[in-house]
Amino acid sequence: MINTDRRSVGIIGLGYVGLPLLYTFHQAGLKVTGFDVDASKIEAINSGKTYIKHFSDAQIVELSSSDRCEVTTDFSYLKNVDSILICVPTPLDHHREPDMSYVVQTTETIGKYLREGQLVILESTTYPGTTDELLKGILEKASGLEEGKDFYLAYSPEREDPGNPDFNTKSIPKVVGSASQKGRELAVALYEQALDQVVPVSSAKVAESAKLLENIFRSVNIALVNEMKLVMDAMDIDIHEVINAAATKPFGFMKFTPGPGLGGHCIPIDPFYLTWKAREFGLNTRFIELAGEVNSAMPDYVVSKTMLALNEKGKALKNSKILILGIAYKPNVDDMRESPSFVIMDRLESLGVEIEYFDPWIPIIPSSREHMNWKGKISIEWNEESIKSFDAVVIVTDHKNVEYTELKNWVDCIVDTRNVYPELSEADKEKIYKA
Numbered sequence: 012m013i014n015t016d017r018r019s020v021g022i023i024g025l026g027y028v029g030l031p032l033l034y035t036f037h038q039a040g041l042k043v044t045g046f047d048v049d050a051s052k053i054e055a056i057n058s059g060k061t062y063i064k065h066f067s068d069a070q071i072v073e074l075s076s077s078d079r080c081e082v083t084t085d086f087s088y089l090k091n092v093d094s095i096l097i098c099v100p101t102p103l104d105h106h107r108e109p110d111m112s113y114v115v116q117t118t119e120t121i122g123k124y125l126r127e128g129q130l131v132i133l134e135s136t137t138y139p140g141t142t143d144e145l146l147k148g149i150l151e152k153a154s155g156l157e158e159g160k161d162f163y164l165a166y167s168p169e170r171e172d173p174g175n176p177d178f179n180t181k182s183i184p185k186v187v188g189s190a191s192q193k194g195r196e197l198a199v200a201l202y203e204q205a206l207d208q209v210v211p212v213s214s215a216k217v218a219e220s221a222k223l224l225e226n227i228f229r230s231v232n233i234a235l236v237n238e239m240k241l242v243m244d245a246m247d248i249d250i251h252e253v254i255n256a257a258a259t260k261p262f263g264f265m266k267f268t269p270g271p272g273l274g275g276h277c278i279p280i281d282p283f284y285l286t287w288k289a290r291e292f293g294l295n296t297r298f299i300e301l302a303g304e305v306n307s308a309m310p311d312y313v314v315s316k317t318m319l320a321l322n323e324k325g326k327a328l329k330n331s332k333i334l335i336l337g338i339a340y341k342p343n344v345d346d347m348r349e350s351p352s353f354v355i356m357d358r359l360e361s362l363g364v365e366i367e368y369f370d371p372w373i374p375i376i377p378s379s380r381e382h383m384n385w386k387g388k389i390s391i392e393w394n395e396e397s398i399k400s401f402d403a404v405v406i407v408t409d410h411k412n413v414e415y416t417e418l419k420n421w422v423d424c425i426v427d428t429r430n431v432y433p434e435l436s437e438a439d440k441e442k443i444y445k446a
């Protein structure tokens with residue numbers, strides 16, 4: 012008889028998704044164990060220091076001072092937990108195909124320690140079939156146990172939206188699917204202890220696909236408003252006014268906002284997991300590819316608008332000095348993964364521009380899988396003398412804690428990709444260029 016009362020959870024991967032999840036289960040009164048291969052994260056938690064800006068030191072201290080929480084790089088502790096949740100990265104490789112190496116490596120490790128009765132849930136975003144095809148095989152082979160009989164497997168997509176003040180891990184409904192009835196029951200029972208709403212679906216594949224649909228929906232709609240922006244710009248019509256007017260329709264319209272290009276670990280990447288899997292069935296995902304094309308052309312549009320703005324001031328891009336305002340991929344977070352700022356910076360630099368950046372959330376560009384050429388660069392000081400020295404400022408991220416009025420008073424060429432200045436006076440129009 013398998014115990015359905017799951018009171019201890021192990022979470023593998025303590026990043027933007029895993030850390031808040033660990034916290035949420037701990038707050039619900041469960042015993043939690045966090046696992047990561049990155050020893051610096053384990054050290055940070057144990058010394059009460061956060062490494063994610065919107066997750067406070069106080070929250071970390073709640074974890075580090077609790078006798079119901081343990082964090083470790085020693086995966087043999089996996090034996091001690093009832094349920095194991097996987098929250099490791101699922102990026103694209105150099106050919107823009109799914110890089111499953113983190114998931115595979117983690118699953119192989121779990122397989123070494125798997126024992127009867129345990130429930131394993133994948134939370135990383137992935138293609139339909141990953142749980143039933145990839146994970147099941149690895150776990151059964153490594154452990155000699157049988158899925159659906161000796162241990163259970165489920166998929167539950169993560170919908171974490173870092174920095175969103177209206178929703179958190181607890182309040183976002185959680186979709187759960189499993190190949191076995193028992194696996195689904197156990198996973199639902201686990202999440203119901205900590206989360207407000209659990210949504211069971213008939214299989215892991217449905218849950219995997221639902222997550223992809225959510226993000227493809229965003230990517231396609233962002234591409235639509237980005238394309239619309241180019242057309243409206245050519246017609247001298249304010250796209251933001253158009254969108255706000257359309258959004259007054261109380262049904263059948265959902266507001267999306269154009270920008271300088273897609274960013275973050277999800278929207279630019281996840282849709283291509285489906286593209287890759289669809290090829291196995293001889294199918295093309297034309298909407299996904301077209302949206303990708305439109306969205307990835309946006310940084311070039313911003314560069315050309317910057318060139319035109321400088322031209323109006325009688326200046327060329329070459330040898331100009333440009334400030335990039337914001338390198339996080341969205342406002343009020345310190346996450347710069349896949350940020351369009353880097354594409355814009357690379358393009359401008361290759362055209363002979365001297366680049367600096369200001370981002371109150373990212374004081375120094377850390378080491379990462381991407382953008383190694385910008386590693387170690389430091390955000391400039393925010394003061395009149397320093398800001399005035401730039402020929403142009405390109406607003407790429409609309410962080411709240413930036414003095415946009417000061418900026419407007421200090422420089423005479425601002426490229427605004429985020430509609431930070433929604434209404435422009437005649438004087439503003441001389442210096443602020445929407446892109």
Ligand SMILES: NC(=O)c1ccc[n+]([C@@H]2O[C@H](COP(=O)([O-])OP(=O)(O)OC[C@H]3O[C@@H](n4cnc5c(N)ncnc54)[C@H](O)[C@@H]3O)[C@@H](O)[C@H]2O)c1
Pocket residue numbers: 023024025026027028029046047048049052098099100101113116117134135136137169170171172173276277
């Ligand atoms: N960040 C988001 O807002 C978000 C939202 C929804 C879904 N997701 C998905 O959640 C998953 C995790 O994303 P994230 O943003 O938390 O990533 P992240 O890079 O912030 O965190 C991943 C963590 O996993 C650790 N890790 C890597 N390999 C490991 C291994 N073999 N064993 C143990 N730990 C390992 C890393 O050290 C890191 O701490 C991805 O599939 C992502 O697509 C992310």
